Structures are given as structure tokens and as C-alpha cells.
Amino acid sequence: MAAALVAANAGQALDLTSLPLGDPHLDVIPRTTEDSQRIRAVTAPATDFSAPEAYETHPAGATTTRARSDDEAFSQHSANLSFEQELEFKLGNGLFKKIWVFSPSSTRASDGLGPLYNARSCQRCHLKDGRGHVPAGPDYRSAAMFLRVSVPGPVPEQVQAIKDYIGTAPDPTYGQQLQDFSAPGISPEYRLGIRYEEETVDLNGGETATLRRPIYSAEDLGYGPLHTNAMLSPRVAPPMIGLGLLEAIPTADILAAADPDDADGDGISGRANLVWSEEFQQIMLGRFGLKAGMPTVHEQSAAAFSGDIGISTPLFPAPWGECTTSQTKCRAAPHGNDDARGTEIDQPNMDLVTFYARNLAVPARRDLDDAQVLRGKELFYNSGCATCHRPKFVTHRLKSRPEHSFQLIWPYSDVLLHDMGEGLADHRPEARATGREWRTAPLWGIGLTQQVSPRATYLHDGRARSLLEAILWHGGEAQDARNTVVYLSPEDRADLIRFLESL
Numbered sequence: 159m160a161a162a163l164v165a166a167n168a169g170q171a172l173d174l175t176s177l178p179l180g181d182p183h184l185d186v187i188p189r190t191t192e193d194s195q196r197i198r199a200v201t202a203p204a205t206d207f208s209a210p211e212a213y214e215t216h217p218a219g220a221t222t223t224r225a226r227s228d229d230e231a232f233s234q235h236s237a238n239l240s241f242e243q244e245l246e247f248k249l250g251n252g253l254f255k256k257i258w259v260f261s262p263s264s265t266r267a268s269d270g271l272g273p274l275y276n277a278r279s280c281q282r283c284h285l286k287d288g289r290g291h292v293p294a295g296p297d298y299r300s301a302a303m304f305l306r307v308s309v310p311g312p313v314p315e316q317v318q319a320i321k322d323y324i325g326t327a328p329d330p331t332y333g334q335q336l337q338d339f340s341a342p343g344i345s346p347e348y349r350l351g352i353r354y355e356e357e358t359v360d361l362n363g364g365e366t367a368t369l370r371r372p373i374y375s376a377e378d379l380g381y382g383p384l385h386t387n388a389m390l391s392p393r394v395a396p397p398m399i400g401l402g403l404l405e406a407i408p409t410a411d412i413l414a415a416a417d418p419d420d421a422d423g424d425g426i427s428g429r430a431n432l433v434w435s436e437e438f439q440q441i442m443l444g445r446f447g448l449k450a451g452m453p454t455v456h457e458q459s460a461a462a463f464s465g466d467i468g469i470s471t472p473l474f475p476a477p478w479g480e481c482t483t484s485q486t487k488c489r490a491a492p493h494g495n496d497d498a499r500g501t502e503i504d505q506p507n508m509d510l511v512t513f514y515a516r517n518l519a520v521p522a523r524r525d526l527d528d529a530q531v532l533r534g535k536e537l538f539y540n541s542g543c544a545t546c547h548r549p550k551f552v553t554h555r556l557k558s559r560p561e562h563s564f565q566l567i568w569p570y571s572d573v574l575l576h577d578m579g580e581g582l583a584d585h586r587p588e589a590r591a592t593g594r595e596w597r598t599a600p601l602w603g604i605g606l607t608q609q610v611s612p613r614a615t616y617l618h619d620g621r622a623r624s625l626l627e628a629i630l631w632h633g634g635e636a637q638d639a640r641n642t643v644v645y646l647s648p649e650d651r652a653d654l655i656r657f658l659e660s661l
Contacts, residue, residue, distance in 0.1 A: 163567030174413055174430065177319060181409050182438045183454045189556035193564075197600070200566055201550040205332055207536035210526040217661070218400055218520035219553075219565030225521040231606045232287040232399050236517040243517075250514025253507055254280045258467055260341050261492040264445060270494025270502030272468040273344045274337035274480055277301035278451035282594045283395040283466060287518050288610035292620040293350065303620065304374060304466075305336045305350060306391040306584060307384065315590075317441060320432050324587035328384050333480045335465050336376055336390075344488055350392075354621075359630050361600035363648040371581075372621050382484060387588035389593070392619040393448060397610075401446070403454050406553035406562040409443045415548065426545045426635050428574030431597065433589045436473055445573055448618045449588040450597035451589060456512040470501040471508055475609045477501075484568050505595070520602045525660050532560065534657025537650055542639040546598045548572040570601035570661065579633020582617070584648050595632060606657035625658050627653070 174279040204211055216222040221236035235247040256268060257278050263269035276285045283290055290302025311327025313320075328334045332347055340346040354370040361367060374392050376384060384390075394582040413430055420427040431444035435453045437460075444450035454456040460473040468479030470493070477493035503511075525531050538544055547570040556563040558643075561633040585593035596618060604625070609616050615623050622628035632640040643651060 164582060168380055174416070175439055177359050177432065179409055179432070179441065179443060181554065182440065182442070182556055183433075183456075184406065184559075186408075187557060187563075189555065190198075192528070193555070197552045201552060203544065203549070204535070204539060207532050209496045209532070211597075213566055214568065215487065215523050215526055217523055217568035218403055219567055221403065221517070221519055221561055221565065224523050225606070227609070229286050229610050231521050232397060232581075232610050234516060234519045234521075236402070236519045236561050239517060243513075243561070246510060246513050247517055250510040253503075253511050254514055258469060261494045266494070266496075269467050270477065271341070272337075273341040273478060273488045273491040273493075274347060274485075275339050275468040276335070276337050276466045277339075278467065279463065280467075283462075284398050284609040285395075286613070289397050289400040289607055289614040289616075290620070291611065291613040291615060292352065292394065294613075299338050299350070301339075302395045303566035304338070304393060305348075306334060306372065306393055306586065307332055307336055307376075308334060308389055308588075309385045309589075310389075311385045312529045314434065317432070317434050318591065320441065322590055323572070324590065324592065326389075326587060328482070330340045330387050331381050331482060331483045331484045332388075334385060334481060335469075337480060340380075340488075341361040341491055344491060346378075347380050348376045349378040351377040352392075359598075359644070361648075363651075365648055365651075367626055369441065369627055369630060370621055370623070372619060374619075385405060389584075391586040393613075394618065394620040396448065396599070397607070398515060398518045398605060400520045400567070400600060401518065402559070402562050403443055403520075403553055403565060403567050404569060404571075404573065404600065405455050405516065406556060406559065407445075407551045407567075408554050411551060412443060412445075416571050416574055424542075424545065425638060426542075426576070428546065428572055428576055429595070429597075431575050431588070431590050443573075446591060446598075447588075448599075449591040450573065450575060451588045451591070455515050456508065459511055459515055460508060463508075469505055470502050472505045473502055473508075474478075475501050499629035515565075520567075521606060524605070528656070529661070530653045530656040531549065531660045532657075533650070533654035534655070536661075538657055541642040541646075541654070542636075544570075545639075546572055546574070546576055546636065547601055548598075554565070568602060571598040571611055574598060577634035577638065578636060579580070581631055581633045584618075601658065603661065605661050610655035619631060625655050 192575040220238040236489040258271040261269040307329045308326040313325040336348045359367045416428045431450035432446040435442045437457045444454035446452040446458040463469040477495040478489045481488035553565045583594040592658040616628040
């Protein structure tokens with residue numbers, strides 16, 4: 159049923175100009191004609207690979223921090239913050255790391271955990287502000303991975319102008335995601351089961367690679383069976399760096415690269431995800447989350463507090479977090495909402511967490527002028543990788559966020575949805591995103607992933623143990639680029655990986 163629903167909705171033409179899209183989250187200074195000319199010149203694709211491009215060493219513009227050689231590489235603040243902003247960042251960091259406790263508690267500022275939850279702090283998912291990891295074995299749990307769940311449902315009234323929006327609803331018993339931890343006396347929802355089937359891929363030059371294909375299951379269900387048409391999607395927490403800059407890219411610049419009907423005939427048909435913003439009460443461009451299902455850093459953060467930790471926020475004030483009406487004992491459990499502070503985390507503290515998340519800095523590039531790196535960059539472009547992993551943008555001019563204002567950035571993402579083929583499909587739609595579509599993952603900092611968290615792996619569910627494995631899982635619109643990598647000589651493949659490791 160879910161597959162039929164997706165097929166019925168996907169592929170319909172959508173006139174984006176008919177929707178009231180914009181950047182209500184930003185106080186924008188309009189660009190001048192001179193600005194636009196400069197931006198076109200500086201964001202043009204590279205054509206000379208004999209030397210690094212101007213400013214390439216600073217992938218996040220003036221916010222770029224120096225590249226560290228320890229596990230704190232993703233935990234530094236934007237390099238251009240004022241002294242007062244550094245203090246704000248540190249306060250936000252404290253809240254990001256805070257270990258929440260169950261209600262009632264003597265530590266009133268920290269109670270309200272759960273009753274159902276996936277982690278006790280933001281840091282437990284985004285390890286060292288980097289990528290999460292899969293459970294270490296069948297009997298282990300991971301606070302950095304869970305299953306999202308939904309069932310087919312109607313299209314909400316506020317998004318019916320989006321003609322190819324795919325209607326879904328929470329599972330009536332389990333909600334929108336499955337939690338594997340719970341307060342005392344309350345049953346957790348499930349245990350995540352994973353097993354892998356291995357397959358070998360032959361590469362040019364006599365080399366091979368082994369891929370592991372995951373098979374997921376929701377085991378030890380605590381509240382009865384899932385809905386008959388439940389759609390499950392595994393998620394590993396993504397890295398946190400550069401989020402404020404991605405938020406500051408003009409919506410119009412992202413939409414300009416969308417090509418849903420592949421009008422240019424290059425086989426790539428990026429689409430914008432369009433979502434309803436609870437924060438601004440309007441349709442907005444989705445930018446955050448693995449399917450671009452969230453429009454702003456603040457809304458993404460508030461939703462994570464509610465769903466992942468069970469902490470209420472002014473935007474999502476339910477004190478029981480993800481507990482559904484079917485989970486009566488969970489909803490009746492003690493919580494931390496009170497008259498004095500309102501929700502379990504109040505708006506001033508949410509503002510600090512949001513500021514922290516916006517200003518986790520992208521580290522500087524390494525070895526830009528290395529011959530292998532330069533050759534790998536040329537191969538990255540020539541193989542078609544740069545078509546979706548768009549190297550460069552320039553952010554808005556902003557009145558109240560000078561640290562993110564008018565920065566040349568190199569996220570290596572077009573922030574659009576792409577069909578990645580059946581191998582990576584989760585068959586669970588999200589807004590406009592079909593069960594085969596994912597947002598192009600930003601690549602900045604990817605070479606430091608396992609330095610920050612040695613157990614970290616790649617892709618939306620952590621199945622890829624190396625960058626090469628991640629490439630080999632690409633299909634759909636990326637199939638030709640993936641095949642090109644397979645047919646490269648071993649030396650060229652090594653150069654391509656060397657380039658990615660320099661990001």
C-alpha cells in the first residue's frame with residue numbers, strides 16, 4: 159500500500175513559483191546587482207585542477223576553524239564569533255551535553271526525561287558533535303540510531319497546495335519513532351534488530367569491495383504489533399557542523415538548481431523538499447534531516463528534544479514527548495512542565511542550544527595542493543559527483559547574524575532530494591520525498607569522521623564502513639557516477655578517496 163501511495167504521488171510537476179516560499183527565519187539584506195555578478199563568478203564550477211581554488215582552504219568562509227588532530231575537531235565554535243558570542247556558544251554546549259533525569263527530581267532544571275526516549279542528551283546521539291554509530295552487536299543498544307515509523311495517511315490541509323506531497327501519519331500505537339529506553343515502571347517500545355548480508359563488488363584492476371546489506375527489525379515490541387502498513391526507516395545521527403551556514407543559503411539559490419523533470423538531460427533530477435513549519439506557520443524549504451524534512455535549525459532541535467529525549471519545548475510542549483494516546487501509563491507519568499518555567503526546556507535555553515548548533519564550525523581543508531588530492535578533485539568532477547554534491551554557495555547578507563553573512567562556503571551538497579536507487583531505499587516517504595529519495599549529504603569535514611568518532615560509519619543507516627563502500631551503494635540518479643568509480647584504475651580510485659579525505 160505504501161509503495162502504491164508513493165507511486166501515485168511522485169513525479170507530478172509542481173510550480174514552485176505558486177507557493178509562498180522564502181526565508182522568514184532570516185533578516186535578509188537584499189543582494190545588489192554587483193553582489194549577484196560576484197556570486198556567479200565565485201561559485202562557478204572548477205575547470206582548472208592544477209592548483210587549489212581561491213579560498214578553498216576555508217570551506218566555511220570566515221567561520222572556518224583550524225583542523226585539529228583529535229576528537230574535538232567538530233566541537234569548535236565559528237572562528238568569527240565575538241567574545242560575548244563565545245560565551246553564548248559555551249552555554250549552549252553545556253545544554254547540548256546535559257544529562258536529563260526522570261521527574262520528579264531535586265535537580266528541577268534537568269528533569270523531564272522521557273518517559274520514552276532514545277538518548278539522555280543531544281551529545282549521546284551526535285557523538286563529539288559528529289556522526290553516530292550502529293549498535294556494537296545484536297545485544298547492544300545505540301543511543302545514536304533508531305527507527306522512524308509512519309503509516310499512509312491524508313495530506314494535511316496546510317500543505318495541500320503541494321500537489322506531490324505524500325500523506326503520512328504516525329503509527330497509532332508507537333508514534334513517529336521507536337524509543338528503546340524508558341522510565342522505571344514503563345515498558346520501552348522495542349529493541350532494534352540488525353543483521354547483515356554481505357555481497358562482493360568487483361572493481362577494475364582486480365580489486366574487490368565487500369558491502370554489507372542491512373536487514374532491520376523492530377523486536378520485543380512493548381505495546382503490541384505495529385500497524386499493518388507501518389513503514390520503518392533506520393536513522394543514524396548525522397554530524398552537526400556547518401548547520402547555520404546551510405540555513406543561511408538563499409532558498410532561491412537552492413531552488414534554482416532543482417531539475418525535477420531532468421530538463422537538461424543529464425540524468426540528475428534534484429527536487430526540493432517542501433514542508434510545513436510549525437515555527438513560522440507556513441510552507442518552507444526543507445533543509446535538515448536525512449530527507450530534508452525540517453526547515454530550520456531551531457525546529458530541528460526542538461523536534462529532537464521531543465522525539466529523542468522526551469523533553470518538552472515551547473514549539474513542541476507535550477510533556478510526555480512521543481507517548482501516544484494508546485500509551486496511557488506513559489502519558490500519566492510524572493513530567494517536568496510547571497508554572498514557573500513552563501516547558502521542560504524554556505525558550506531562552508532553546509535559543510542557546512540553537513545558537514550552539516548553528517555555530518559548530520567546519521574545520522579547514524588539509525593537503526589542498528597535494529598531487530593526489532588535486533587529481534582526486536578532477537575525478538570527482540569528471541565522474542559526475544559534483545552534480546549533486548554541489549561544491550559552492552554564497553550565503554545571504556544578514557543583519558543579525560554577521561558570522562554567517564555573505565560567506566563563500568563549500569558544503570558539497572545541493573540540499574535537494576535525489577532518487578538513490580533501490581539499494582538505499584527505505585520505502586518511507588517524508589513530505590515530498592519518496593521512499594527512494596534522500597537529501598544530498600554535505601561532505602565538508604567527512605575526512606575527519608572517524609577521527610572524531612572511531613566507530614562512526616557512513617550513509618543514513620551507517621551500513622558503509624568506508625568512503626568507498628558509501629560510493630558503491632549509490633544508485634538511481636547516481637548510478638552512472640558510481641559505475642564510473644568502479645571502472646577507474648586502482649590509482650585513480652585511491653586519488654578520489656584521497657580527495658574526499660581532505661574535505
